[in-house]
Every structure is written in C-alpha cells, then in structure tokens.
Amino acid sequence: MAATKYWLMKTEPSSYSIQDLAAEKKQTTFWDGVRNYQARNYMRDEMKLSDKVLFYHSNADPPAITGVATIVRESYPDHTSWDVDNKHYDPKSTAQSPRWFMVDIKLEQIFAEPIGLDQLRGVAALRDMELLRKGSRLSVQVVRKPEFDAILKLAKKQR
C-alpha cells in the first residue's frame, strides 16, 4: 500500500466552508471548480484514497486552517465543467473529453480553534510550507508529513 500523502485544499468559506461540509448528509462532498492545471494534476494523478487534507479558508478573517478531511473517492471528471449554467463552465471540457477532474473528500475533524496564518508563520517546523510562501496561490498544495503533524499538534494544544 502506498504511503499516505498530505494535502492542503483552499476554499472561500463564503462559497463553501468546513461547516458546509459538516452539514452534508455523509459529511462528504466533491471538490468541483478547480480550473488550474497543476491543482488538477494533483487531484487527477496523485491523490489516493485515505490521503489526508488540510481544509483551508482563504479570503476569510482570519485566513486559517480549519480542519482535516480525507480522500474517499479518487479522481473522476468534474461534471460542472460542461454545465453551461455553472460558474466554472469551460467550453473546452466535455463529457466525451473532460478537461477537469475532482475528488471526493470526507470530513475528519473541525479544529476547536481555526489556526490562522499569523499563528502558522510562528512555527519553525512550517518555515518552508508552501501556503506561507509569498504569492502562493495554488488551491491544491502538497503538505509534507512533518508539517501536517506540526499542525495537528497545534490543533490539539489549543483545545
């Protein structure tokens, strides 16, 4: 069995928050709307069942990691990409030849307190974390295991 990989996925809570995920019937959702090739490639090629995902709220006050989810379905075409009424419609993507892909995630835990960017920046173990790099915009990012562990530890400490 392949080693568990760790990821971070961004969402604007005004469009979809971790509370929305918690309110889903089975606390699962499909991660639609990604329209960036690198982020797509991560989802399509590298995300595997039971990989862990840090759930990040961007454009929030404060921007913060709010919990953890896990991959419960590996990549399949993002059907919203050929839905003309969808906000993320892409005329170049069709059911016959899909351009965009998504995965399903399931909520594992909501942190008692969101871990804000400020707090993350203060942690030595996270010095090289992609999220904290200036100009880091990618909505699906790789997280190293030591980084993931450090964040879980922070989440525990503040309970």
Place this chain on the structure above:
DNA sequence: GCCAACGTTGGC
C-alpha cells in the same frame, strides 16, 4: 478596495 504575484491568452 488595493495591488503583488501569478496563470492564461493570443497576436506576432
């Protein structure tokens, strides 16, 4: 609302 940092598009 500003704007730096990116990614994409399209003329050449």
Place this chain on the structure above:
DNA sequence: GCCAACGTTGGC
C-alpha cells in the same frame, strides 16, 4: 516561441 495584455487569487 516570445511576451504584452488581461484576468484571477488572496492577503492586507
């Protein structure tokens, strides 16, 4: 294939 113009992201 270059690169200017444009659009988007996302912290502040």
